[in-house]
Amino acid sequence: MKKLGWSLLIFVFPIITLCTCSSGNGASNDEVDRKVDSLISLMTLDEKIGQLTLYANDLNPTGPQKTTFCENEISNGRVGGVFNVLGTDNVYRLQKQAVTNTRLRIPLLFGFDVIHGFRTIFPIPFAEACTWDPELIKKSATLAAKEATAWGLNWTFNPMVDIARDPRWGRVSEGSGEDIFLASLIAKAKVQGYQGDDLSAPYTMAACVKHFAAYGAPIGGRDYNTVDISERTLSEVYLPPYKAAVDAGVLSVMSSFNELDGMPCTANKKLLSQLLKDEWGFKGFVVSDWTSVKELTAHGIAKDEAHAAELALKAGLDMDMQSGIFSENLKKLVSNNLVDEQQIDNAVKRILRVKYLLGLFDNPYLYIDKKRQEEITASQEIMDLALLEAKKSIVLLKNENYSNSKLLPLKKNLRKIALIGPLASNRINLLGSWHGHADTSIVKTILESLSEKLPNTKIEYTQGASFTGTDKSGFNKAIQTVQKSEIVICVIGENNALSGEAASRSNIDIPGVQLDLLKELIKTGKPIVTIVMAGRPLILDWLEENLPAIIFTGQLGTRSGDAISAVLTGEYNPSGKLAMSFPRNVGQVPIFYNHKNTGRPFDAKDRYTSKYIDVSNEPLYPFGYGLSYTTFNYSDLVLDKQTISSTDTLKITFTLKNTGNFDGEETCQLYIRDMVASVTRPVKELKAFKKVYLKKGEQVIISFTLTANDLKFFNEDMIYQYEPGEFAVFVGGNSRDLIEEKFELL
Numbered sequence: 001m002k003k004l005g006w007s008l009l010i011f012v013f014p015i016i017t018l019c020t021c022s023s024g025n026g027a028s029n030d031e032v033d034r035k036v037d038s039l040i041s042l043m044t045l046d047e048k049i050g051q052l053t054l055y056a057n058d059l060n061p062t063g064p065q066k067t068t069f070c071e072n073e074i075s076n077g078r079v080g081g082v083f084n085v086l087g088t089d090n091v092y093r094l095q096k097q098a099v100t101n102t103r104l105r106i107p108l109l110f111g112f113d114v115i116h117g118f119r120t121i122f123p124i125p126f127a128e129a130c131t132w133d134p135e136l137i138k139k140s141a142t143l144a145a146k147e148a149t150a151w152g153l154n155w156t157f158n159p160m161v162d163i164a165r166d167p168r169w170g171r172v173s174e175g176s177g178e179d180i181f182l183a184s185l186i187a188k189a190k191v192q193g194y195q196g197d198d199l200s201a202p203y204t205m206a207a208c209v210k211h212f213a214a215y216g217a218p219i220g221g222r223d224y225n226t227v228d229i230s231e232r233t234l235s236e237v238y239l240p241p242y243k244a245a246v247d248a249g250v251l252s253v254m255s256s257f258n259e260l261d262g263m264p265c266t267a268n269k270k271l272l273s274q275l276l277k278d279e280w281g282f283k284g285f286v287v288s289d290w291t292s293v294k295e296l297t298a299h300g301i302a303k304d305e306a307h308a309a310e311l312a313l314k315a316g317l318d319m320d321m322q323s324g325i326f327s328e329n330l331k332k333l334v335s336n337n338l339v340d341e342q343q344i345d346n347a348v349k350r351i352l353r354v355k356y357l358l359g360l361f362d363n364p365y366l367y368i369d370k371k372r373q374e375e376i377t378a379s380q381e382i383m384d385l386a387l388l389e390a391k392k393s394i395v396l397l398k399n400e401n402y403s404n405s406k407l408l409p410l411k412k413n414l415r416k417i418a419l420i421g422p423l424a425s426n427r428i429n430l431l432g433s434w435h436g437h438a439d440t441s442i443v444k445t446i447l448e449s450l451s452e453k454l455p456n457t458k459i460e461y462t463q464g465a466s467f468t469g470t471d472k473s474g475f476n477k478a479i480q481t482v483q484k485s486e487i488v489i490c491v492i493g494e495n496n497a498l499s500g501e502a503a504s505r506s507n508i509d510i511p512g513v514q515l516d517l518l519k520e521l522i523k524t525g526k527p528i529v530t531i532v533m534a535g536r537p538l539i540l541d542w543l544e545e546n547l548p549a550i551i552f553t554g555q556l557g558t559r560s561g562d563a564i565s566a567v568l569t570g571e572y573n574p575s576g577k578l579a580m581s582f583p584r585n586v587g588q589v590p591i592f593y594n595h596k597n598t599g600r601p602f603d604a605k606d607r608y609t610s611k612y613i614d615v616s617n618e619p620l621y622p623f624g625y626g627l628s629y630t631t632f633n634y635s636d637l638v639l640d641k642q643t644i645s646s647t648d649t650l651k652i653t654f655t656l657k658n659t660g661n662f663d664g665e666e667t668c669q670l671y672i673r674d675m676v677a678s679v680t681r682p683v684k685e686l687k688a689f690k691k692v693y694l695k696k697g698e699q700v701i702i703s704f705t706l707t708a709n710d711l712k713f714f715n716e717d718m719i720y721q722y723e724p725g726e727f728a729v730f731v732g733g734n735s736r737d738l739i740e741e742k743f744e745l746l
Contacts, residue, residue, distance in 0.1 A: 035361075036352045039104065040345055045331055047104060048341075048348045051080035053327045054111070054287060054319050077102040078327055080319065080351055081109030081155070086437055088370045091152030099364045107355060107364035109206070111155035114194075115174060115434035116140075118148040120382045120442070120558050124432035124535055125160065125186075127393040127554025129176040129579035130626070132667045132689060134189035140389050141193025143382045146203045150376040151437070152368050154358050155206040157254060159190035161241035162211060164580065165590040168221025170503030173433050173535030173555070175216060177579030178592045178623060180237055181686045184244035191248040199251070200359030202366050209245035211256030211289060213271055214238040218258060221589065223504045227258045232679070234260070235714050243280060251284040251354045255317060257292050264299045266292040267308075272316030285318040285350035294323035305329060310338050318347035378442055383559065390556040390563030395576035396627040397540070397550040402527045407549040409570025409629060410487070410529075414454070418485035419447055419461040420478050420521065421492045421514070423533050429467075432535055432555030433500025442558055446491060446531075449561035453569050460485065465517045467495040472513055475520055482521050488528040489568065490518060496555065499535025508586055509539045522546060531564060537582040541620055552578075570629065575665040575691075577626040577734065581619040588615065593623040593735040594682040624669050624686075624734035630660030630696060634668075634732055634739050643744045646708040646722070650743060654731050656692060657699035665693045670704045671730040671738065677723055678716045684735055704731075711745060 040048070055073065073079045074097045085091060091110055099105045116122045122140045131137065141159075148156065160174040161183055176183040187209065196204035214234055218225035229238070246253070253276060256265040265271055266288050276282045293312045294305060302308035309329040312320070320326035333339040359366050376382070399408050410417075423429060425447040427440045447461050464478035465471070482488050492514040497503065509515065510532070519542075521528060529549040532538060533556075543550050551574070556563050566572040583591045602617050603609040611617050633656070640651040656668060670688040674681040688704045706729070711722040724745050732738035 032353060032356050036349050036356060039106075039352060040348055042104060043348070045334060045341065045344070047077050047106075048344050049327060049330045050078040051106065051348045051351050052319050052330070052344070053079050053324065054081045054083065054109075054321045055079055055324070056322055057082065057084045071097060074098050074108065075101040077104070077106070079108065080106075081111060083111035083155075083157075085110060086112065086151055086153075088152045088368045088373050092365065092368045095364050095368065106352070107360040109155050109355060110153050110367070111157060111208075112148065112153050112436070113158065113434055114144050114148045114153070114156035114205075114436055115158050115160070116432070116436075117144045117386070117438070117557060118151065118153075118436045119439045120147060120378045120386050121431045121435045121438045122386050122558075123390050123393040123556045124173045124434075124554050125175055126173050126177060126535060126579060127432075127556060128389060129182065129186060130395050130554065130576040131389060131392040132182065132577050132579075133392060133691060134185045136389055136392060137186055138189035138193040139385055141190045142196065143385055145194045145196070145205045147376055147378075147382055148436075149203050149205050149367050150369070150373040152373075153205060154360070154367050155208065155252070156194055157208045157210060158194070159187055159207065159245065160210050161187040161245055162214070162216030163238050163241065164216040165592040166217075166221040167508050167537040167580065167583065168504055168506060168586070168589060169216065169218060170223055170499050170505070170535070171216070171501055172537070172580065173499040176241070178581060179579070179594070179686050180240050182579060183241040187241040187245040188248040191245050191250045195249060195251065199357045200362065200366075202369070202372070206251040206354055206358060207245075208252040208254050208287065209242055209250045210254035211265075212242055212253050212276065212286075213256060213265060214260055215256035215258050221504055223502055224257045227260055231718065232714055235718065246276070246280050246282050251357065253282065253284065253286050255286055255288050255292065257289050257295070259299060264292070264296055264301060266317060267296055267301060267311040267315045269315040277316055283350070284354055285347065286316060287319040288312065288317055288321045288323075290321055291323040293317070293320045293325045306333060309333060313339055313343055313347065318350050378439060383442075386557055387559040387562055390559045391566055391572045393554055393556060393576050394563060394567050394574045395552045395578055395625075396567075396574040396629075397552055397621055397625075398544060398548070399627055399629070400548045402548045406629070407487075407527055407529055408568065410454075410568050414457045414486055416485045417450075417454070417457055417459045418482045418488045418526070419450070419459050420464045420481065420488060420490045420517070422463050422465060422467055422495070423493055423531070424463070424489070424491040425461050429495040430533070430555060430560035431557055432496050433503070435496065435557070438558070444559065444561035446561045446564050449565040450489075450568065453565050453571070465513050467498065467514070468512045470513055472516065475517060478517060479520060479524060482524045482526050485526060488521060488526050489531065490521060490528055491531045491533065492518070493533035493538070494535055506586070508536065515542065518543070518547075529568070537580050539585055540582060541584050544620055570662075573629045573662050573664045575626070575628060575667070577624050577667045578621055579623070581623045582621040584615050584620045587612070588619065591619050594685055596680050597683050618736070622734050622736040624667075625736070626667075626734070628660070628662070628664040628666065630658055630662040630664040632664075632666045632694075632733060633657045633659045637731055637739045637741050639729065639741050639743050641743065643746055644708070645746050648707070650706045652704045652706065652729060652731070653701055654739070655699055656694065656702050658694035658696050661696055663693070663695045665691055666733060667691050668702055669732060669734065671735065672706070672711070673728040673730070674711065674713070674723075675726040675728060675742075677713065677725065679713070681713060684730065686735070708745060
């Protein structure tokens with residue numbers, strides 16, 4: 001066939017105008033499909049297989065198999081996308097090879113793990129979820145995309161929407177916690193934030209929802225481990241956030257490392273083809289996780305790499321990340337009649353369609369603009385939103401009286417503060433795991449920011465202890481520093497390597513000797529404010545029993561110091577609510593609020609009920625929990641009907657009053673319980689929430705609405721429907737402290 005130039009390809013692919021809101025999820029566009037089909041008809045089998053191949057650069061390796069990036073593969077048309085290539089110069093060089101050196105001039109996708117920011121880092125997703133603010137999270141994804149695309153990227157491997165109920169699992173830090181409803185709203189928000197209203201705009205990028213499916217439920221909380229859950233649990237708990245992302249129009253889905261029902265997800269036809277593509281109508285493409293096609297041999301379902309390629313493609317996997325197994329084996333599999341070329345065509349079509357929607361066939365250099373890179377990176381707009389989100393992510397866990405007054409916010413007349421701990425004057429570890437291509441030079445530490453906010457207060461810092469190990473040589477200096485102070489701020493927790501991928505922990509205590517340091521500091525008799533930074537819930541029972549003030553921040557990113565200092569000084573009144581329950585000890589794990597009741601529910605007076613004999617059933621801090629410098633009172637819960645039909649709307653109202661001395665924001669939460677159903681139901685399920693800002697002394701009437709659709713579940717036959725019966729409805733500031741009424745669905 002005659003070699004085609006780029007100008008001829010433009011003729012074959014005439015420019016069309018698309019306004020693709022993320023809500024469409026590949027809603028059929030006949031014109032796009034015709035253009036893609038036309039190109040596929042011109043492609044050789046080798047060129048098609050190239051589109052199914054994704055390779056990484058060594059700049060930022062995210063898995064065990066290192067690669068020396070081979071640019072010849074691009075020039076030979078054997079690559080459809082690359083990731084971990086950063087900067088407009090590098091992206092331009094490789095894109096130019098693809099559109100000038102190859103026969104059909106098909107542009108490349110450029111991917112990267114923009115998980116919570118690119119150069120400017122937002123709070124880790126787990127901390128972000130504690131804002132309970134999907135609209136704010138959408139804005140952070142929008143600005144993360146704006147910054148990342150300015151560097152030439154057009155595809156992010158985010159959002160991660162895996163429900164997490166076991167804090168031992170390291171990747172808790174990447175997700176939105178334990179609740180289905182909250183996680184689904186955040187999944188939708190992130191897809192819409194990354195992809196925007198116009199996918200062909202130079203500041204939007206393709207999102208990738210991961211990890212499909214149920215990756216957040218590994219046995220033992222051990223990353224990459226087997227997942228063994230029922231169809232009901234999969235359908236009710238783990239699938240809804242993925243479905244929310246698909247309904248929001250996500251352009252790609254990543255298969256997960258784990259197996260499900262005996263079949264690794266990378267080769268799971270029920271998941272990738274029957275459920276995702278056929279039942280849910282997903283029109284984007286499915287990419288493997290790092291070398292997971294190769295790993296089908298270790299799982300024991302593929303006898304060799306060629307067999308692994310066959311199983312994955314036939315299951316519905318469209319793109320092979322990093323292993324090169326599609327590239328090396330598919331052509332031979334076609335010639336041996338083990339794979340139908342039409343299956344390859346179907347995968348190619350999905351990938352080309354995404355490239356077309358991103359505007360790459362119109363302009364392959366759309367995302368490459370060095371001036372834009374310089375102007376947008378760490379812009380004031382991005383830095384301001386990073387600060388706002390960081391402040392809203394902070395959760396106040398405890399703030400008791402000390403010498404007849406609350407310890408926080410800090411008094412204005414303090415003369416000496418002792419700032420202790422390995423995270424008090426630290427940059428890189430404030431960013432958490434998966435911190436993109438972070439610019440650590442713009443990170444503000446707590447020491448720096450607090451010194452600026454309290455210019456008349458002497459702040460003396462010493463580290464005291466490290467994150468890991470048993471070295472206590474810094475204790476004496478820390479004690480001496482504390483003895484000279486009026487108040488102590490101790491900043492402890494995990495460094496950025498102690499959570500995230502491949503960072504599961506069997507012991508989720510505060511690591512190293514940091515707790516031992518605290519125990520020594522408390523002997524000085526000085527009041528201690530403890531700030532805990534971590535990528536997961538930690539065991540904080542000793543802190544709760546012994547310290548007057550505790551703040552959990554997660555890991556807040558570039559503006560960590562400014563956000564934490566704003567809360568400490570009272571410039572910002574904390575409003576975060578936990579997105580995951582905190583256990584009292586690791587023996588309670590997994591622990592989550594929406595559990596089932598059992599036939600022998602807890603009864604303190606009856607030994608033979610479901611409980612531990614050495615610890616409470618209840619978490620230390622429940623899902624949805626978070627204090628404020630002010631207090632809120634819930635009262636006068638009223639339902640406008642005692643019975644509703646399937647077509648009625650139930651209006652729920654209650655009074656919320658700010659009963660404290662500060663203006664503040666409260667997240668009001670609505671839960672339900674189906675009292676009797678054909679299958680057992682959770683003791684509570686979150687169904688709605690509202691964020692309300694009240695001045696001190698102010699009270700308002702808050703309303704929620706419910707319909708029969710909000711009461712649906714999978715019945716005995718796995719049909720999603722509602723059933724008549726009695727329901728309890730709860731409102732309050734967390735999943736434990738609630739007021740209750742009941743109604744009946746006829």
